[in-house]
Amino acid sequence: MSPRSILTVTEMAQADRAAVAAGTPVARLMQRAGQAVARAIEARFDPQPVRVLCGPGDNGGDGYVVAAELAARGWPVAVEALASPATDAARRARSAWKGQVADWGADGPEGLVVDAVFGAGLNRPLEPGVVRRLEALEAGSRQVVAVDVPSGLSGDTGRPLGAWALSAVLTVTFQARKPAHVLYPGRELCGEIVVAEIGLGDVASRLFENDPDLWIDRFPWPRASGHKHSRGRLGVISGGHWRTGAARLAARAGLRAGAGVVTLVSPRDALAVNAAHLEAIMLAPADTADEVEAACAEMDAIVVGPAAGLDEPAREKVQALGRTGAALVIDADAITVFRHAPADLFALLDIDDVLTPHEGEFERIFPGLLATSGTRIAAAREAARRAGAVVLLKGADTVVAHPDGRAAVSLNAPPWLATAGSGDVLAGLIGGLHAQGANGFDAACAGAWIHAEAAERFGPGLIAEDLPGLVPAVLSDLWARH
Incomplete structure (x- = not known):
């Protein structure tokens, strides 16, 4: 077995680009990522109402895929968007979601929350309105599944970018762990961590999991x-x-x-x-x-x-x-x-x-x-x-x-x-x-x-x-x- 790398946000972006350069479209990578999150949820939770929170970037695009996958499996799914998709891949994922998209802060049933608002590449503190909404959902649900990393957490340091970051019971990331998944307090905020293989390119790393x-x-x-x-x-x-x-x-x-x-x-x-x-x-x-x-x-x-x-x-x-x-x-x-x-x-x-x-x-x-x-x-x-x-x-x-x-x-x-x-x-x-x-x-x-x-x-x-x-x-x- 090869040692398992830990990739920085920059190295992860390089792996994305390497996969695309090798012929895998971004939309296909997004589909694989969303499917991996849906599988991880289905393996750990009984069917229940799910609220998927989608941000404007590719992390939000992953969220739309998660919503579609869970809905196809018979789970009651509601989608709540912080903003309109800002990337081509996220727009395609949004168009493939056939259900409604509620505005940010809309009422909905309590249940599982999927956090696909911001991924590991976030480099600024969450805005107060985002924090208030996430805090309310976290307090009401107590079951948050994060896509990549919990929103508000720096992927490279494992620390909140501001005064607060979301706390998850499960985090599904892709290809390799990032520093946020192995350093405290991020490691605790991520809950259980699942690393899903989605076919990204290889990137040389000098940082590894200490495993046999x-x-x-x-x-x-x-x-x-x-x-x-x-x-x-x-x-x-x-x-x-x-x-x-x-x-x-x-x-x-x-x-x-x-x-x-x-x-x-x-x-x-x-x-x-x-x-x-x-x-x-x-x-x-x-x-x-x-x-x-x-x-x-x-x-x-x-x-x-x-x-x-x-x-x-x-x-x-x-x-x-x-x-x-x-x-x-x-x-x-x-x-x-x-x-x-x-x-x-x-x-x-x-x-x-x-x-x-x-x-x-x-x-x-x-x-x-x-x-x-x-x-x-x-x-x-x-x-x-x-x-x-x-x-x-x-x-x-x-x-x-x-x-x-x-x-x-x-x-x-x-x-x-x-x-x-x-x-x-x-x-x-x-x-x-x-x-x-x-x-x-x-x-x-x-x-x-x-x-x-x-x-x-x-x-x-x-x-x-x-x-x-x-x-x-x-x-x-x-x-x-x-």
Whole structure:
């Protein structure tokens, strides 16, 4: 399977033009789009009165097709138009609709509302009269189906263009998701999202859904002839006596991810407490930066940051690890400790190393970037370029970005992951995959997907300690798929 692209509004327009240039008329594409929406509605709702709201553009043209298709299936359909069609294809779709077209704001029965007013290409806030009408219908119906994106939502940012955007229970889009479908709050405003294939042209994209199709062909499965050292050696740096749990979570996750040998590198005052909790994970003493560097000299990958400390010795340890040549996964404290000199952190990174900040940590080393970039995708891409390393920006819509401009957005993260220690497990999963030879981008993408899938399988009540034990079942399913 090919990875699934996420297309910007401009790229989607290019795909439209490519299909037309290849011989598919716009009217045929519109017919296919409207039919796809009608099929999605019929599959999810019982027959009921439907009010189709049509705007003046091609999104409105799709709406006229939806109305005709549902009416042909016996659904009672009313059409309400904001304005007369403004494109040739929309005019043809309007003429093919044999029912009446009511003026904007006309009374009608309550029921399902199909929002075909404005699509993803809208670039201005909704007018007050449009907002008032949509708000009233949304409040009365509670069942809105959006064509492409809910009206008022920017297709490229996932944010309302003004103070308000419509909220849908179902959104049907075409060919590929857009940023509005994967970034919050748009992702929530869209409800269930259906991507319908309507025969558009191919467009090269550098943005993808983080799904196994993106990385499964390069997943670091063990070989029958392998042994523990050939499966990768992962080091995890522990914090001091009272700060050991986070590193153990990461170490256990790295072992579950498949790393052959995992070693917890621990300050001497924490050796006893770590030893009391470890079995298959090795333990190595190291207090100073030089000792940490020596302990990690043979590692393939190293996770540093979970509860590592925010003092100068912690900073020196991170810098020492940069000299080992191992692939680095830098998380939590190991990010924050460079808040006053982020360039020092970037200087020790290679293109295959991985930074895993949440938004607060991201702001500390990339101050102002989230606020000025427009989207989390753009911010993560620019951060990866500045750092010269892979950046995984954590959140409900986790973004993984490579310095070369590639990016992926995770779609499977459940709310149960918002619990202390889950980020430490994620860092360990990435480190474990990295130690086995996965490149930084693939390790980050696969680690994020596995992490979320494990949490989804557990459900409510999840705590971070549960996650490593859920990983084998996820890996088993991936193996069967592979």
